Amino acid sequence: MSSLFGFFTLGLSSLRAAQTGLQVAGDNIANVNTPGFNRRTLQLTTGFPQNELAGQLSDGVRIRSVRRAEDPLIQSALDRERGGLSFAGETLRGLRQLEGVFGSVQGDNLSSLYAEFSDAFSQLGSQPTDTALRRNAVSASEQLADSINNGYGRLEQLRRDQDINVRETVAEINRLSAELVELNTRAAQGDPREQVNAPVRDQRQVVVERLSELTGGSVYTDERGSIQFLIPQSGSLISASSFRSLELTNDAEGLAQVSLGGVDITAGLRSGELGAQLALRDDAIVERQQALDAIAEDLIATVNPLVSSAQDLDGNPGIPLFLPDPSTGPGVAANLRVNPALDNPRLLAVSATGAPGDGSLATQIAALGEQVSATLGNKTPVQYITDFYSELGGDVARAALDTDVATGVVQGLEAQRDAVVGVSLDEEALEILRYQRSYEAAARFISVLNDITLTAVNLGN
Amino acid sequence: MTRVTEGSLIAQFVRSLERARADSSSALEAITDGKRVRVASDDPIAASRALRTRARLARTEGYKRTGALVRADLTTIDTRLGEAFNLLTSAKTKAQAAISPNDQNALDALAVDVAGLRADLEDIANTRQRGRYLFAGTDTLSPAYNAAGNYTGNNDEVVAFIDDDVDVAVTLDGEEVFAGSSNNAFFALDALETALRANDTAGIQAAADQLTGIAEQISASRSEIGARLRTVDRTIERLEQEQVKLQIEIGEFEDISLERAAVELVQADQTTQAISQTATRLFGRSLFDYLG
Numbered sequence: 001m002s003s004l005f006g007f008f009t010l011g012l013s014s015l016r017a018a019q020t021g022l023q024v025a026g027d028n029i030a031n032v033n034t035p036g037f038n039r040r041t042l043q044l045t046t047g048f049p050q051n052e053l054a055g056q057l058s059d060g061v062r063i064r065s066v067r068r069a070e071d072p073l074i075q076s077a078l079d080r081e082r083g084g085l086s087f088a089g090e091t092l093r094g095l096r097q098l099e100g101v102f103g104s105v106q107g108d109n110l111s112s113l114y115a116e117f118s119d120a121f122s123q124l125g126s127q128p129t130d131t132a133l134r135r136n137a138v139s140a141s142e143q144l145a146d147s148i149n150n151g152y153g154r155l156e157q158l159r160r161d162q163d164i165n166v167r168e169t170v171a172e173i174n175r176l177s178a179e180l181v182e183l184n185t186r187a188a189q190g191d192p193r194e195q196v197n198a199p200v201r202d203q204r205q206v207v208v209e210r211l212s213e214l215t216g217g218s219v220y221t222d223e224r225g226s227i228q229f230l231i232p233q234s235g236s237l238i239s240a241s242s243f244r245s246l247e248l249t250n251d252a253e254g255l256a257q258v259s260l261g262g263v264d265i266t267a268g269l270r271s272g273e274l275g276a277q278l279a280l281r282d283d284a285i286v287e288r289q290q291a292l293d294a295i296a297e298d299l300i301a302t303v304n305p306l307v308s309s310a311q312d313l314d315g316n317p318g319i320p321l322f323l324p325d326p327s328t329g330p331g332v333a334a335n336l337r338v339n340p341a342l343d344n345p346r347l348l349a350v351s352a353t354g355a356p357g358d359g360s361l362a363t364q365i366a367a368l369g370e371q372v373s374a375t376l377g378n379k380t381p382v383q384y385i386t387d388f389y390s391e392l393g394g395d396v397a398r399a400a401l402d403t404d405v406a407t408g409v410v411q412g413l414e415a416q417r418d419a420v421v422g423v424s425l426d427e428e429a430l431e432i433l434r435y436q437r438s439y440e441a442a443a444r445f446i447s448v449l450n451d452i453t454l455t456a457v458n459l460g461n
Numbered sequence: 462m463t464r465v466t467e468g469s470l471i472a473q474f475v476r477s478l479e480r481a482r483a484d485s486s487s488a489l490e491a492i493t494d495g496k497r498v499r500v501a502s503d504d505p506i507a508a509s510r511a512l513r514t515r516a517r518l519a520r521t522e523g524y525k526r527t528g529a530l531v532r533a534d535l536t537t538i539d540t541r542l543g544e545a546f547n548l549l550t551s552a553k554t555k556a557q558a559a560i561s562p563n564d565q566n567a568l569d570a571l572a573v574d575v576a577g578l579r580a581d582l583e584d585i586a587n588t589r590q591r592g593r594y595l596f597a598g599t600d601t602l603s604p605a606y607n608a609a610g611n612y613t614g615n616n617d618e619v620v621a622f623i624d625d626d627v628d629v630a631v632t633l634d635g636e637e638v639f640a641g642s643s644n645n646a647f648f649a650l651d652a653l654e655t656a657l658r659a660n661d662t663a664g665i666q667a668a669a670d671q672l673t674g675i676a677e678q679i680s681a682s683r684s685e686i687g688a689r690l691r692t693v694d695r696t697i698e699r700l701e702q703e704q705v706k707l708q709i710e711i712g713e714f715e716d717i718s719l720e721r722a723a724v725e726l727v728q729a730d731q732t733t734q735a736i737s738q739t740a741t742r743l744f745g746r747s748l749f750d751y752l753g
Contacts, residue, residue, distance in 0.1 A: 032468065096502075104499050105715060111512045112519065119523030126527050126621025126631055129593050129601050313602075357593065357601030357619045357632065366622070369516075382516050390509030393501020400502065411476065415469050422466035429748035 004456060006059070007449050010047070013060030014442035017044055020063055021435035028423045028431075036206035038069045038421035040198065068198035069421040076219055078413040079208060083216025083272045085406035090276035091284075092399040094162065098280075098288060099396050101154045102389065110147055110295070111385045114369055117144045122366035124350060128359030129313065134345035137362065141321055142338045144299075152292045152333035155285050159255075162281035166256050169274045170246045173214050177243040180207045180227065185241055188224045201225075211237075216271025234265040255281065284395070291388050292333035298375040298384075300325055300332070302368050310349035310361040318349025467744075474740045481732040488726035497717035504714075511714040518707040520625075521700050528623040528697045534631045535690050537590050542638070542683045545585045549646065549676040552578050556653055556669035560662055572657035579650040583608070586639050586647075593619075596635030605635035610647025612636040623696050629689050633682060641678045644671050 024042045031037040043065045047058035103109035120140035124133045183204040187197050204227065208219055211229060217237060220228045226240035237244060237260070247259040257266045258278070266282070269275045304320040312318055323339050324332070342348055350362035369382045376384040491497060501508040555571050563571075587604040588595050597605040597614030605614045616637075618630035639646045649671040656664030 099500050099502055105501065105508050105511050105515075106496065106499070109512075111516055115516045115519035115523075119519055119526075122520075122523050122622060123527050123530070126531060126619065127591065127593070128619075130591055351599075353599065353617065355599035355601075355615060355617060357597070357599035358617065359619065363620070363622055370625075382513070386509050386512045386516070389501045389512055390505045393503070393505035393508050396500075396502030397505055411472070414472070418466050418469045419464040422464070422468045424464055424466040426748050427464075429751075433748075 004449065004453050008446065010060040011442050011446040011449060013047060013062065014445065015439060017042075017061045017063060018435040018439035018442055020066075021438065022432060024066055025428045025431040025435065029425065029428050032423045032425065034202070036202040036204075036209070037423070038198070038202060038205070039423045040066050040068055043067050066198070068201060071417060071420040072221060074413060074417045074420065075205070078410065078417055079212040079219050080216075081406065081410050081413055082209060082212045085403070085410045086213040086273045087216055087271055087276045088399060088402040088406045090273045091280065092396070092403045094158075094276065094280035095284060095392070095396045095399050097158055098155070098284060099392055101151055101158070101288075102392065105389075108147070109389070110144075110151070111382070111389065113140075113144045113147045114381060114385055116140045118366045118369045121350075121362045125359040125363035125366060128350050128362060129356050131345060134313075134348050138338060138342045138345050138348055141342075145296075145322060145336045145338050148292050148296050148299075148333050149336050152289055152296075152331075152336075155289050155292070156334070159281050159285045159289075162277050162285070163255050165277045166258070166274065166281065167248060169214055169277060170248055170256070170258060173211065173237075173274065174245045176207050176211050176214070177229075177238050177245065180204065180211065180229065180238055181241060181243045183207060184226045184238070188226045188240070212272070214273050215269075216275055231260070231265070231269070232271050233268040234260050234263075288388075288392065289333065290330070291384075293330060294375055294377075295381065295384065296322075296333040296336040297328055298373045298381060299336070300327055301375060302371075302373065303365055306361045306364055307349045309352075311351045311354040312349040313346040313351075313356050315354050315356075316347075316349075319347060321348070470743060474736065474743075477736050478733065478740075481729055481736055484729035485726060485733060488722050488729055491717045491722040492719065492726060495716055495719065495722075498715045507714040511711055514707050514710050514714065518704065518711065521704050521707060524623050525697060525700045525704070527621050528693055528700065531621045531623055531629055531631050532690065532693045532697070534590055534595060535629075535686055535693060537588065538595050538633055539683060539686045539690065541585045541588045541595070542633075542679055542686065545582060545639075545646075546676055546679045546683065548578050548582055548585070549672050549679065552650060552653060553669050553672045553676065556657075556665050556672065559657055559665050560669075563660075565660060568657045568660055572654045575650055575654045575657060579610075579647060579654070582639070582646055582650065583610070586635055595632055596638060598632060598634055601632070606639070606647065610645060610651065612640055623693060624700065627692065627696050629693055633686070638679060638682045639675070641675070644674045644678070646672070646675045649675060 021042045024040050028039050042063065045062050045064040047060040047062050049056045050059050117140045120133070120137040124130070124137045127133050183200055186200045187204055189197060208227060208229070211217060212219070215229075215231050215237070217229050217231045220230070222228065222240060224240070227238065228236060228240065229238040229243075231237050237246075244261050247262075248256045249259065249264075251257050257264055258269060258274075259265060266278060269278050300320075300322045304322055304325050307318040307321045310318040319341055320339055321342065323337050324335050327335070350360075350365070351358040352360045370380050372378050372380055373384075379387065498504045498507050498511060501512075552575055555574055559568055559571050583606060586596050586606045593601040594603065594605050594614065595601075597603055599617040599619050600614045601619065603613055605612060607613050612635055614635050616634050618634065619632045620628045621631050622628050640648075649668050652664060653668035653672070655661075656668055
């Protein structure tokens with residue numbers, strides 16, 4: 001190295017290092033907004049030792065590696081919390097849709113329609129021969145039945161929509177699983193300690209994040225740098241170089257059931273977007289449908305016996321107000337309607353004695369809203385409907401709170417992760433300045449060498 | 462020291478701006494409709510109370526409407542009973558006038574008057590309101606009395622609830638009013654007419670005595686109707702007071718104070734401006750500006 005020409009090698013290594021440093025800074029700046037991109041840093045090391053007269057010097061600078069910044073602990077926590085956030089967010093979206101089915105507090109809703117139904121029969125009780133009041137009572141019954149019936153239908157539609165979401169989510173999970181396995185294989189090539197294949201790892205991180213959102217799964221990285229992905233309470237979805245597809249089968253209602261390795265995991269999947277979609281479809285919506293069924297059953301069971309035991313305006317035996325009659329079990333609300341024969345309101349039977357001016361049974365029907373019913377869990381219909389609304393509102397509010405909390409946690413972890421792996425433009429500006437100066441100094445060094453070499457060559461002239 | 466990257470700052474800026482915008486939107490919405498609670502999730506407990514109170518308000522309004530109908534029926538009954546009382550008093554006056562010596566022509570003229578009064582009384586006994594006979598018990602679609610003066614209704618009452626525990630009979634038992642204690646007003650008037658035509662002083666006197674008893678019966682019925690009307694009026698007044706109270710309660714559960722909403726809107730607007738200005742300062746300068 002002590003030859004002048006050897007110094008050129010030293011200058012060249014310096015130029016190369018500065019050039020690579022500028023390239024790394026440029027790469028960081030170019031990808032400042034790229035999802036999954038972790039900042040790179042240039043790892044330099046001193047060159048090979050050379051014995052010189054003055055002692056040991058190196059032959060310049062060597063580029064050891066370009067390191068991809070990582071914090072596996074924070075990343076793992078973030079992936080896990082992303083699953084929680086997407087579960088809460090998807091649940092909130094679904095529950096808001098559910099709440100929308102049942103109207104505002106001020107407008108027409110089940111509670112106000114039940115009150116109108118009671119009011120219509122209360123007035124009919126004092127004027128049972130008034131045809132307009134009879135028509136009003138039938139009309140209020142129709143509105144109440146339609147509200148229950150339409151509410152059930154819209155819930156069923158939401159249930160079917162969630163089923164479509166489940167199918168699409170499962171398809172996306174399977175596609176991402178296949179992609180992750182391929183990226184796993186590519187990322188595992190080379191020495192993991194050297195953080196090679198950084199772009200592949202970036203891409204893999206994007207896939208992992210999305211899979212975490214969809215499933216709420218956990219990630220484990222083995223010593224080769226391969227990722228294993230586990231779904232809570234369901235087992236391994238992805239191992240180093242293979243994956244198990246989620247399989248779909250249809251149940252009796254035509255709703256998708258999810259299996260992994262031949263085991264039905266539908267009931268246990270309650271994390272990530274998929275878990276939220278299943279919970280909405282199989283729990284939240286069904287629970288509200290059951291509530292509507294209970295209200296419909298209660299109407300049929302309490303109102304129909306009264307009108308059937310009464311006599312209409314012409315003294316004929318009463319006919320049921322609500323159909324189907326009798327009816328119990330799932331789906332009653334879906335079929336609830338007012339007896340079409342009551343288009344003739346004279347047939348509405350409210351007289352206990354047969355006398356046309358006797359509206360005592362209408363008065364009894366009006367009072368049903370405040371009478372405890374076993375069908376409604378020993379609550380009055382008014383109380384049951386009010387509780388129905390407040391419980392749904394409470395669920396939405398809780399989901400909103402869960403979403404806020406999960407958002408805060410994810411944002412906090414993202415900030416922590418960003419502090420380690422994010423690109424800071426200020427830093428990169430300084431890096432550019434640093435390597436620019438290095439490059440200029442190296443170039444100047446070579447220029448000086450050139451002058452010295454020329455001087456040396458011309459010594460003999 | 463924690464590294465803070467542009468990505469973090471931008472994300473935080475966007476989140477803060479979104480939150481401020483959401484607050485602005487919420488405050489603006491509140492000012493527009495004055496409501497704090499629109500759906501149950503806005504405040505489940507307040508919404509639940511508001512729904513219960515609205516149900517009670519609807520029931521109160523229903524009772525008030527029923528009360529107004531009942532009042533109209535009872536007022537008609539009271540008016541008609543007053544007319545019946547005057548009519549019977551008039552018949553009794555004519556009977557007393559006939560007891561004094563009269564020629565037959567004058568008695569015949571009085572008999573014609575009494576027949577007219579009987580027709581008027583029949584009209585009163587068969588009073589209809591909104592298609593219902595008010596003195597026929599619950600047999601409201603048939604006249605209470607036939608042409609012969611026999612009661613054809615029943616002795617039941619049409620009862621209306623004008624509050625949870627307040628029921629009022631809307632009809633009167635026509636038999637008790639016009640034919641109570643075996644004193645049938647129509648038969649008495651028929652007997653008076655017959656006695657007048659026959660110049661039967663004893664018969665006239667007997668008919669007059671019967672009419673006195675019937676008038677007292679009608680007077681007692683009017684008192685009963687008066688009592689019912691007072692109950693109705695008291696109940697309607699209470700319902701109106703309750704209605705106001707319930708509306709105030711609903712307002713407390715659902716409404717927002719406009720002043721508060723306006724202050725929240727101004728706060729949210731100022732926050733938005735502060736965030737925007739901070740962002741402008743923060744992102745306006747970079748080390749790249751100094752790179753030559």
